Amino acid sequence: MTITQEHAPNPAAGDPSRPIGFGRLQRKEDPRFVRGKGNYIDDIVLPGMLHGAILRAPVAHARLVSIDTTEALAHPKVLAVITGKDLQALKLAWAPTLSADVQAVLVTDKVRFQGQEVAFVVAEDRYAARDALELIDVEYDMLPPVIDARRALDPGAPVIRDDIEGRTDNRIFDWEIGDAAETEAVFATADLVVAQEVVYPRVHPAPMETCGAVADFDPVDGRLTLYETTQAPHAHRTLYAIVAGIPEHKIRIVSPDIGGGFGNKVGIYPGYVLAVVGSIVTGKPVKWVEDRSENLMSTSFARDYIMQGEIAATKDGKILAVRTNVLADHGAFNATAQPTKNPAGFFSIFTGSYDLKAAYCKVTGVYTNKAPGGVAYACSFRVTEAVYLVERMVDILARKLEMDPAELRLKNFIKPEQFPYANKTGWVYDSGNYEPAMRLSMQMAGYDDLRREQLEKRERGELMGIGVSFFTETVGAGPRKHFDIVGLGMADGAELRVHPTGKAVVRISVQSQGQGHETTFAQIVAEELGIPPESIDVVHGDTDQTPFGLGTYGSRSTPVSGGAVALVARKVREKAKFIAAAMLETRPEDLEWEKGRWFVKGDPSVGKTIAEIAFGAHGTVALPEGIDGNLDAEVTYDPPNLTFPFGAYICVVDVDAGTGHVKVRRFIAVDDCGTRINPMIIEGQVHGGLTDGVGMALMQIIAFDEEGNCLSGSFMDYLIPTAMEVPDWETGFTVTPSPHHPIGAKGIGESATVGSPPAIVNAIVDALTPYGVTHMDMPCTPARVWEAMQGRARPPV
Amino acid sequence: MQIPAPFDYERASDVANALVLLERHGPESRIIAGGHSLLPMMKLRLARPEWLIDINDLAELDFIRREGDQLRIGALTRHTTLLESADVAELFPIIRDAEQVIADPVVRNRGTIGGSLCQADPAEDLSTVCDVLRAQAVIRGPDGERIVAMSDFHRGPYETAVAQNELLYEIRFTIHPRSGSAYEKVERRVGDWAVVAAGAAVGLSQDGTIEEAAIGLTAVGLDGTVPEAEATLRGRQPHEDLFIEAARIAAAVCHPVDDQRGPVDYKRHLADELTRRVLRRACARAAGAQEG
Numbered sequence A: 001m002t003i004t005q006e007h008a009p010n011p012a013a014g015d016p017s018r019p020i021g022f023g024r025l026q027r028k029e030d031p032r033f034v035r036g037k038g039n040y041i042d043d044i045v046l047p048g049m050l051h052g053a054i055l056r057a058p059v060a061h062a063r064l065v066s067i068d069t070t071e072a073l074a075h076p077k078v079l080a081v082i083t084g085k086d087l088q089a090l091k092l093a094w095a096p097t098l099s100a101d102v103q104a105v106l107v108t109d110k111v112r113f114q115g116q117e118v119a120f121v122v123a124e125d126r127y128a129a130r131d132a133l134e135l136i137d138v139e140y141d142m143l144p145p146v147i148d149a150r151r152a153l154d155p156g157a158p159v160i161r162d163d164i165e166g167r168t169d170n171r172i173f174d175w176e177i178g179d180a181a182e183t184e185a186v187f188a189t190a191d192l193v194v195a196q197e198v199v200y201p202r203v204h205p206a207p208m209e210t211c212g213a214v215a216d217f218d219p220v221d222g223r224l225t226l227y228e229t230t231q232a233p234h235a236h237r238t239l240y241a242i243v244a245g246i247p248e249h250k251i252r253i254v255s256p257d258i259g260g261g262f263g264n265k266v267g268i269y270p271g272y273v274l275a276v277v278g279s280i281v282t283g284k285p286v287k288w289v290e291d292r293s294e295n296l297m298s299t300s301f302a303r304d305y306i307m308q309g310e311i312a313a314t315k316d317g318k319i320l321a322v323r324t325n326v327l328a329d330h331g332a333f334n335a336t337a338q339p340t341k342n343p344a345g346f347f348s349i350f351t352g353s354y355d356l357k358a359a360y361c362k363v364t365g366v367y368t369n370k371a372p373g374g375v376a377y378a379c380s381f382r383v384t385e386a387v388y389l390v391e392r393m394v395d396i397l398a399r400k401l402e403m404d405p406a407e408l409r410l411k412n413f414i415k416p417e418q419f420p421y422a423n424k425t426g427w428v429y430d431s432g433n434y435e436p437a438m439r440l441s442m443q444m445a446g447y448d449d450l451r452r453e454q455l456e457k458r459e460r461g462e463l464m465g466i467g468v469s470f471f472t473e474t475v476g477a478g479p480r481k482h483f484d485i486v487g488l489g490m491a492d493g494a495e496l497r498v499h500p501t502g503k504a505v506v507r508i509s510v511q512s513q514g515q516g517h518e519t520t521f522a523q524i525v526a527e528e529l530g531i532p533p534e535s536i537d538v539v540h541g542d543t544d545q546t547p548f549g550l551g552t553y554g555s556r557s558t559p560v561s562g563g564a565v566a567l568v569a570r571k572v573r574e575k576a577k578f579i580a581a582a583m584l585e586t587r588p589e590d591l592e593w594e595k596g597r598w599f600v601k602g603d604p605s606v607g608k609t610i611a612e613i614a615f616g617a618h619g620t621v622a623l624p625e626g627i628d629g630n631l632d633a634e635v636t637y638d639p640p641n642l643t644f645p646f647g648a649y650i651c652v653v654d655v656d657a658g659t660g661h662v663k664v665r666r667f668i669a670v671d672d673c674g675t676r677i678n679p680m681i682i683e684g685q686v687h688g689g690l691t692d693g694v695g696m697a698l699m700q701i702i703a704f705d706e707e708g709n710c711l712s713g714s715f716m717d718y719l720i721p722t723a724m725e726v727p728d729w730e731t732g733f734t735v736t737p738s739p740h741h742p743i744g745a746k747g748i749g750e751s752a753t754v755g756s757p758p759a760i761v762n763a764i765v766d767a768l769t770p771y772g773v774t775h776m777d778m779p780c781t782p783a784r785v786w787e788a789m790q791g792r793a794r795p796p797v
Numbered sequence B: 001m002q003i004p005a006p007f008d009y010e011r012a013s014d015v016a017n018a019l020v021l022l023e024r025h026g027p028e029s030r031i032i033a034g035g036h037s038l039l040p041m042m043k044l045r046l047a048r049p050e051w052l053i054d055i056n057d058l059a060e061l062d063f064i065r066r067e068g069d070q071l072r073i074g075a076l077t078r079h080t081t082l083l084e085s086a087d088v089a090e091l092f093p094i095i096r097d098a099e100q101v102i103a104d105p106v107v108r109n110r111g112t113i114g115g116s117l118c119q120a121d122p123a124e125d126l127s128t129v130c131d132v133l134r135a136q137a138v139i140r141g142p143d144g145e146r147i148v149a150m151s152d153f154h155r156g157p158y159e160t161a162v163a164q165n166e167l168l169y170e171i172r173f174t175i176h177p178r179s180g181s182a183y184e185k186v187e188r189r190v191g192d193w194a195v196v197a198a199g200a201a202v203g204l205s206q207d208g209t210i211e212e213a214a215i216g217l218t219a220v221g222l223d224g225t226v227p228e229a230e231a232t233l234r235g236r237q238p239h240e241d242l243f244i245e246a247a248r249i250a251a252a253v254c255h256p257v258d259d260q261r262g263p264v265d266y267k268r269h270l271a272d273e274l275t276r277r278v279l280r281r282a283c284a285r286a287a288g289a290q291e292g
């Protein structure tokens, strides 16, 4: 089903701006944010709290010869200086990563990337802690670094991970999917094959709030309270229990308001562990908050995929197969957060939105002397790279065929009747209806008029480009039989209590970093129970107060926890039926539900509202056998499949032929995320993601020089787009609900980040057609665009 | 949060007091004006002054005055004030052109012309602007006041004629009839420092030939203006071919370096392209001034 109307406002709500259930609703969290009353890590102040600072390595690859901490310890305000040696004694020098590797908490043997953690100072205030870093004397023995991922597997390349027994090279994994032979057969007989190396450079999530923690270890009862910037509090608790040996019931993780995550706050960073160690050592709470440069240089980056793409087609434009060979730069430790069986995440969605005969890919992960990570930046577990690859390849094919890129896509879409659609790499797309979304975006853009304008401009030597991208995402990990992180299945719990007066509290395992969970999840309960969202509190971000679940990333909150919350509300509704029946002295099967109320079939005047039932549940009515005296429930939702949001994006750019400067003039984004819970929040997510896309496409790269010095360690060098670089976003939508999700919702958090870079780059390459340009890699800075115009486009790495 | 090394701080009450404080606290004391260059460097611990002498209370340094054939601008005049000044827009449109692309409103509300010139970053836009307008710097020190031409003011990257115990007081611009000026910058993002920028100022004679010309380039390792190109322009009628010729010379004499903003050949290309653009606009403006 595809509809293009906004979800009808609920008549019961009276005021459509305050719906009972789904619809536009201002965020419940906004009053505290706009009044400066948010509570972030750095707002947390505990009695007697000390401050930590990390000494970081100035070089990328060097053996650690010695550390002298005498002078730092003599600083009057310093209480402790912790080194790798101290951690070795505690068996905490190395910690497991989320990808079956280990990462040094503090350097013990050698430095493996610039910015790596070398020592930790705990002092009375953060100024003293920072000053004392300069009093630590470290001697390094320089080693040749491996910076270029293309050279990482060269025979004789320095072995970065000599800490791992038996390691003789820098290969982390080789992973393949699809049928190589079948794909080769299709390529061999195709009319047309085009090949292109497509690079998605290393970028950084750069959340507005950097990472930090306040650790409070109580030596008396051995209890650790850890306030952390984490997107996954429950998973962190389990990992700390395993790593640090503190019993899990003695650990409480609190993730307060989080100033943006984008995947940057999924993993466990050395700084968090060091705050804990600092608190254990000093017996006082310890706060550690990294600065901007530390965040950019040492925490989880994203992308860094060098992709050799190939696409095969018939001469009349039927796409037959896609094949790719990927070199993935994971940095010094394999700390990417991917489901265990998916070392390249969900990259295998590179088959895109097209009905293919065959597909195959191979991904090789390598170590380099760069910061570890690879989890992050709204990537839906590498869907971003996959979509970028296929959408660039389809555009290159269109050029080769001299076919309009929108027309080529329309010709090859998976048809609505083919859903659920099993692609060639093992995904089953739950639902989709691509053509209406594509046509809507073209209509909103005035596509034909734009093409005419472009022709006229070209006659005058002006460079205007129109870029199209169409993406299918795979989000909402996921069915626990397929997806786990370090053995923890990716299911989510939810608990709901309706208080005697009909107000409710829903406790969820996922953690908001700005997505508006407190509003969206209240609206899901509201939709199911018919009580207004403002009567429902959403509790999240505290492991002592919420049920277990895997956290917010990969656009999984609505697909997984959204399902859990809908189901727990339905469970309460079902229970309410039995209680209402007892109150009305009738049989449950004689009752009928209307939003907010059970009533007697055939006699709507006789019924009980949820509030009345809640009071009854806690009151004096005799309850039927097996019904507890409350209106509470809990569930754990294990989704049967992932969900597959999609969208059609069109970008219009103007390029200054004299300077190579790109102006994004218009951007049309049509998204289909299934059922739309709060369209205002959806639009916010889309606006943010599109802005991210402009950043990546035009200006962002975490760059290194040959020695491994990070050249992008501040916002003067790592550029964040501003309102001046983005146009007024033109958003539209279609609605194709997920057939298996309890409310048909699919997830929207990363769609725009995934879908926008290819649209922008396609538009730029389109603009440069008169110069014979068929491809250029991001970031499309003025200099790089100009080089492409000179026929000298070069990869960024 | 990035934290500077320890320092002490004192607020000056007037210019004389500022000079006394600089003398008293010695060689490791520094003036702080808008703080938008000095504080970032201190936070990165690239600068470690022991004393900061704050001149933000010195209203006497915050002025734009038109006197005779001169426009006088106090060192503490903020970017925003320059951007919004009608006199500046009318007399020296190059300043407004530049101010529109310097940093962002937050920085412009605090950053000052004096700080910009004394910082002398090779990518500083106002340095080029002052070069092109052949401005004069008024410097106050323990021995009184001296006036220095821009060509003597710049002493290389991050170095100027202002000694540690001195203060930049004022910048003076001479008003010429039938003149026009323009500035254009290529940046990777709004608020970014220039990849390359160019500025030009011209004065036309009665018959419309170019009488006086100045060309400056930002962020390409040029000291001062480009006399060779300026000589080519003088005495000739403004014309596209002439702009091309002058721009080619300017591009050839600069010394860009390869960095994150772009390779040498691109920057040289921009020097050429942007010089043509600003010459075109400066001449058009001068012609407009002539008519009006």
Ligand SMILES: Cc1cc2nc3c(=O)[nH]c(=O)nc-3n(C[C@H](O)[C@H](O)[C@H](O)COP(=O)(O)OP(=O)(O)OC[C@H]3O[C@@H](n4cnc5c(N)ncnc54)[C@H](O)[C@@H]3O)c2cc1C
Pocket: B030, B031, B032, B033, B034, B035, B036, B037, B038, B039, B040, B075, B076, B101, B102, B103, B104, B107, B110, B111, B112, B113, B114, B115, B116, B118, B119, B123, B124, B125, B126, B162, B166, B167, B168, B169, B191, B192, B193, B194
């Ligand atoms: C994000 C950002 C982007 C920017 N982008 C640009 C840009 O695109 N183009 C550009 O040109 N600039 C840019 N700047 C710099 C900005 O213009 C600064 O304001 C300016 O360079 C310095 O002015 P200030 O008043 O802040 O100086 P301060 O930082 O206070 O001082 C700078 C130096 O000058 C000295 N000083 C200041 N005033 C005097 C005086 N009266 N006498 C003697 N010495 C003095 C100080 O001791 C110090 O050494 C940017 C700055 C930031 C933070």
